[in-house]
């Protein structure tokens with residue numbers, strides 16, 4: 299009985315103590331569906347958990363061995379078997395069905411007018427790329443990766459010319475945002491807790507996730523009363539020694555502010571023009587690596 303009481307108190311304490319960390323304020327449209335499902339599931343299994351734990355400890359106390367007491371022989375009851383099989387089966391099926399419905403809504407195709415952002419995990423940081431004014435990400439391939447071109451963008455692809463790699467992610471409030479997720483080395487995982495967004499970054503297997511942010515960073519700062527508040531992208535897959543350092547700031551702007559920010563960004567290739575010389579291509583459009591600037595100039 300002591301176990302039941304102490305265990306119950308610790309259980310309740312762990313809930314209340316970590317409440318704020320576990321329940322970050324919500325800032326996305328689909329997050330409301332996730333939260334609803336989470337809380338329905340939590341309440342259902344919470345009630346069952348509490349009842350079964352109380353019975354488990356209480357019965358083992360009540361029916362403990364006594365010399366003058368014999369156990370009642372009660373081998374089988376079909377009705378009871380059916381009841382305790384059917385009820386959990388139906389409840390589980392309903393929860394699974396609701397989860398599947400919600401998940402297929404969340405992972406439906408992103409709207410055409412989504413803001414597209416590429417996020418690439420590497421040991422140990424995030425690399426982020428925007429498609430620029432043309433709205434098209436240039437082609438990328440691991441074979442193009444070098445110390446400067448960390449995302450392996452093909453700079454002979456015209457679509458790459460206006461791609462930019464900012465130090466912070468900016469997204470507009472109320473507009474759909476599509477994250478195209480890749481990894482360069484091991485499995486990482488994109489986690490944006492305020493948006494209820496989590497998706498693995500898997501080498502060789504691009505993944506994606508789209509969402510609609512519903513609160514700007516400024517709104518969240520006044521809601522939380524914390525003027526320093528920032529949305530954070532964290533890696534949520536233990537990926538090596540520097541895993542803890544994989545932190546990236548995400549800013550939700552009003553749409554006008556977002557447009558201003560976009561206009562102020564300059565293409566990656568403008569900041570690193572030396573990459574162009576590496577990407578002088580032959581007729582088959584194959585990259586000739588490590589060409590000097592002089593060689594390229596003479597060829598041109």
Ligand SMILES: [Cu+2]
Nearest residue numbers: 486533537544
């Ligand atoms: Cu990681």
